[in-house]
Every structure is written in C-alpha cells, then in structure tokens.
Amino acid sequence: MSFINYASREINCKIVYYGPGLCGKTTNLQFVYQKTAPEAKGKMISLATETERTLFFDFLPLALGEIRGFKTRFHLYTVPGQVFYDASRKLILKGVDGVVFVADSQEERMDANIESLENLRFNLQEQGYDLDKIPYVVQYNKRDLPNIVTLEELRRELNPTNVPEFEACATTGEGVFETLKSVAKLILIDLKKGR
C-alpha cells in the first residue's frame, strides 16, 4: 500500500515483478537500473544464490520526479520464481501497489507461466487482494528466442482479462520501460481515485 507523507511531501509506491523461475524478472530491474540517471535511483539490492537465482528479492528504488509538489518514488521488487520459494513470495507481496507478471515466451515454459500466474492470484487473495482489482500488467518476455509461443496463445492463456500487455526482450531492454511506465500509471490513477 502506498505511503503518502504530507510532512516531507513524498509518496512511495511498491511494484512487484512476478513470474516463473528464469523468466527475466531480475533482468528487467537490471535494465531499468542501467538506464536510469544516477540521481534518480538508489542502490540495487539482490539477495541471490551463488548461481544468481533470486533467493529472497531484488530491490530497486526509483525517485522519478515530482507530481503536484510531491516527490514520487517507486520501489521495485522481484520475487524468487522457483516454485519452492513460495513462502518468500508471499512476504514480498505484502503492501504491494501494482504487479507486473513477467511471462517466459518459450514453448516449454508455458506450464510454468500458468502455474506461476495461478500462484500469484492465490497468494494475493491470501493477503486480501484481488488480481482483477489492483494495478496489473503482463509482459511477454524473451521474444527474441526462436521457440516461442504466438502472441494469441499467450494472450489466451495468460491475459484473459485484457490488462495492458507488452512484448519484451529484457536483455536488450525492449519493452522494459513501456511495462514499468504502464504499471506506474495504473498505480497513480488508482491513487487518484483515493481508494
């Protein structure tokens, strides 16, 4: 849940990148980190295994600028995608303002995508959130690879509710900022409604 500080005139929002293992969540944050001006970002923290799989979370704070005199900050988190880290995923979803579901476009990862999306919906529910009501976008990642599923099929399986969706290649950065911008926008629009 966002935090509005009228005393220091700041607003903080939490965005969580969710998705199956190796789909490219950490790579998304790394690209954002690389391309953001030094004054607009804090340190990126990665709590990872020795083989660079996310163990607990990645964290990247962005201070993008001001809206109506309020410093607007987004805190980007990734969850660990590997199935057995479910307890950690639940913890990271606490207080979330918006979710990016990163799907792996490769054919052999379709089952993992579907399972992870169900897991997201379930874990949100456990915290009292409804995936259909919170700011939420989908990213189809790894579009550069040869063995990928068509956009139509991805849509049918992973985006039946027609939320904003983006094709991406997180390693080159294609679609990465479009995705972030879209979810940030939904969060701010949600805030505007004042809940």
Added chain:
Amino acid sequence: MSYPQMVMYDEEFKQINAVIEKLLREANAKVIFLVDKNGQLISGVGETERFDTTSLASLTAGNIAATGGLAKLIGEKEFSILFHEGEKDNLHISIVGGRVILVVLFDSRSSLGLVRLRVKKASEELTVIFDRLMKKAEEKEKSSDTEFPFAEITDDDIDNLFS
C-alpha cells in the same frame, strides 16, 4: 481495498521525531530509523547521512517479514525484538504498535540493556502517536477532505515523470 492508506502529517511527524531524537540521546545510539513494515522509511535521526537509508529500510522490512514467517511456522505470533551483534556496531530492531519497525544502531558507548530499556519507553510513546495518526487518516478519508494531492492528476503529469 481493505488496507488503509499509510499517511504521515506534519504534526505527527514532528512528534515522532521528537520521541526518536530523545531516544537517540538517552540510549546513546548512533542512528535511529523508523520503517514501515512494507519497507518504506518513515524517519531517521542521528548520523543518517552515513547510511543508505532506503536500502536499510527495505532490508529491515525483509528481515522482519522473514523472521515473522519463521515465527508463524513455530506457532509464535511474531518475534517482536531482533538483535544483531557486530564487531563494532549492533542493531536492535523492534516492532512498534504492530505495524512500524524501530531500528536502533549503537556501539560500545551504549549497551543492549540500556537500549532495551529506553526502546521500551519510546515504543509506548510512539504507539500512542501512530494510533492517533491512523485514526486521523481514517477520518480524513471518510470526510473525503481532498487536500489529497493526486485528485487532480493528469496524464501529462504521469508522462512527465518518465521523460
């Protein structure tokens, strides 16, 4: 949404800072932070400029969340106090009023006993302030008293953030 918006107003911000500044002095601490359970820094006093406060807030919240998960697994509600002992500096982390995390960094000029004692007193004061803050936020929300900064936000405002 079932979650109340976390907010902070000038009046309570000053009161909170007065409490943690007093705690800083009385506990002989180096730095004190207040962090929201979701990892957002609320305030800090002491030698804050020596630390990456944003990272510190996020990791503290992660730490509390992880130990809270452990607590549930063994049938405890939560571990309300964590203590990390370093070679020079130590961290005393505690939960205030169920929702805010108080982090006290201290070295050999202080002691765990002293910090514990002072934190206990400060926690009671902070709990009162945070309770009042929550009530105030709820009332403002109900009365839809819109000094709310984002009511008038436009698409251009949002686009400008990313330009």
